[in-house]
Amino acid sequence: MTSRQNVVIVGGGGAGSAIARSLSSTLDPTKYHLIVITARSYFLHLVGSVRAAVTPEGNFPEQVAISLDKLFVNSNGKIVHGEVTAISDDGTSGGYVTLVSGEEVPYLILVLAPGRHWDGPLAAPNTSPELNAWFNQWHSRFEKAKDILLVGGGAVGIGAYKQDVAIVHGGEYLLNDAYPVKYRKDIERHLRLRGVEVILGDIVPDKAEVGNVITRNGKRLSPDLIVSRLPMPRVLTFTIFRTQVSCRGPRPNNAFIKSSLGSQVLSSNGFVSVLPTFQIPGYGRIFAAGDIADLEEQKQLGKYITHSNIITANIQAIVNGQQTTKTHTLSRELIVITIGKNGGASYFGILWCLMFGNWISSLVKSRNLLVSRMRKALGHD
Structure with a gap:
């Protein structure tokens, strides 16, 4: 029996969680293992965190930390808590992501949605x-x-x-x-x-x-x-x-991407260059989405549902042996x-x-x- 292959998402924020939830409802769990790698033990709702940091009114500090225990549809997925330090890619059938712990997680398809670094x-x-x-x-x-x-x-x-x-x-x-x-x-x-x-x-x-x-x-x-x-x-x-x-x-969380894939995958502002399919040029099995993607549009949570739908459809095409055809049009x-x-x-x-x-x-x-x-x-x- 052929072992399941991994579809790995780096980042459990707005884009990463949306992609994970969508993929968990479409990937065949007998063939593919969906893994989300995130440093946080919870989802931080950044929009609400603004008010949570300013005032305790409305109990916002507790509300903005949302559990990820129901993220996957039919429990079709796994959360791995950790920080990615490196990516390898063999150019044809995937590669590995390496965690700060030294653990290596193999992938068939990789989605990068690490967001940005915040201060304060x-x-x-x-x-x-x-x-x-x-x-x-x-x-x-x-x-x-x-x-x-x-x-x-x-x-x-x-x-x-x-x-x-x-x-x-x-x-x-x-x-x-x-x-x-x-x-x-x-x-x-x-x-x-x-x-x-x-x-x-x-x-x-x-x-x-x-x-x-x-x-x-x-x-x-x-x-x-x-x-x-x-x-x-x-x-x-x-x-x-x-x-x-x-x-x-906030600064793009791009250090491990740059050191692994090279500075050529980054635009001048430090975001990851992507094709309209959200694939990284030259890396057909690696996608980038959300805050890290270099798109000529304002970076907003509501737009990441669109990113998720396109990436989900294109990943499904890859695992079905088809061409990626779903493309992104800049949002109003x-x-x-x-x-x-x-x-x-x-x-x-x-x-x-x-x-x-x-x-x-x-x-x-x-x-x-x-x-x-x-x-x-x-x-x-």
Whole structure:
């Protein structure tokens, strides 16, 4: 009897979990063994983690850590907790991934969805028991601050601050040019209505000190907490402390990919180059998806269902001895920015480009930040 061959997914985040759940319902378990390799013992819902790090209200710290015990349909799959350090590929029939423990896991087909590295409060511990204590530390730091300076005007998930808040952003408008100016101005209006001071076309020096900030244009501010923009790939953006912690934005988790497959598989920004089929050029049995894939679209959780459907169909084609034919078309942009629990502004890049305010944004996302939808996607009722 022929032993089962492995289909391996590296990463249990938004893209990796979606692909795993989809494949678990299509792969023949008598022929193929589905394995997900992830460092965390749980799924971290990053969108909800923004609020979980800012406030304990709504019990979000517990809600954002979702068990992976129901991930696979009909239990057709296995979770391996570990960190991948290397990939080998023989060019024809697969290869091995090597874990930090030294264990080698063979694969017939490999999907890379390792996401990005985060600093600050979103660099959460890998085990659930440590997570509440981690978020409690951040709650305390935010709560003690009376005057907060946010450096950078990305899609800011402000939360329910009672403090004075100012945003300094180097651009002429908030957000980036993936969205129309009209919407970017509307975000500014919503923030000003909440009492947020918005300072555009200005920059905070890298060595700015708490209590005494002078911007490039000479604006003087006296915050007791300076936080730096941390771009969020999944629909909104969070901010982290600049004092006593790293303030770098998220970075592609590409070190083991680069060292194994070579720098030629990476684009200039460090993401993995992919064909429209999500296969890596030159590696027909290796796919890349989610935050790590180099696509000309905003990195958002909602788009990874599309990635999953295409990759699942193409993997099924490979195991059936067929050509990969399903291809990805860049998505229209959609964003729902939460401003507190009951506010926000939304943009849907369809039809004539639709914009919505507090009521729709709150209904769609602001109240529970899609936690219940994410739980359902991971197999929980």
